[in-house]
Amino acid sequence: DTAVSQTPKYLVTQMGNDKSIKCEQNLGHDTMYWYKQDSKKFLKIMFSYNNKELIINETVPNRFSPKSPDKAHLNLHINSLELGDSAVYFCASSRDLSGGAYEQFFGPGTRLTVL
């Protein structure tokens, strides 16, 4: 059974389009995250979210928005895609919103390519 799953695995799209990436976790965790990993493999937090609060990394453009229909899902919507948005996006979950106190379980990633 996959703990954290993401769809699609690959996403190729044109500049200016709007796209979504879905994430689901079956671990019963309260907190989910979105990360962006650039071509140099630098992994950067974008959002932390649980049923109490959304924490946004201040460097994330407001074209990016997380949407959580329920505790097991955290989808990432991106509007007006730009070339610089090309990266691998990882969803993750953990038991609680405490940063490094708990293990984070990562999904397999979604490779987004903006042409």
Add this chain to the structure above:
Amino acid sequence: TQLLEQSPQFLSIQEGENLTVYCNSSSVFSSLQWYRQEPGEGPVLLVTVVTGGEVKKLKRLTFQFGDARKDSSLHITAAQPGDTGLYLCAADNNAGNMLTFGGGTRLMVKP
């Protein structure tokens, strides 16, 4: 500037050699984690260190947390090709609600 600086960025060694990867910061952390990421997959937690000076062993991997809780090291003994991957250290941001990752060390172990 990154909160966590990892060195070296790249490391290519022969099977059987030993190596050490470093994770340094000017900040004090309540805990620090090490993850390994293989190509096409997400990072997987290896260990969490909490106490200053703590040493944890995971088979041939030895993790140490600095006495001042500002730095950590990962030592691999007799590296094997299966150890190949991206090693990432991670720690809380100052607010304690997000995980900040170091730049990573890409390790390749040649047979």
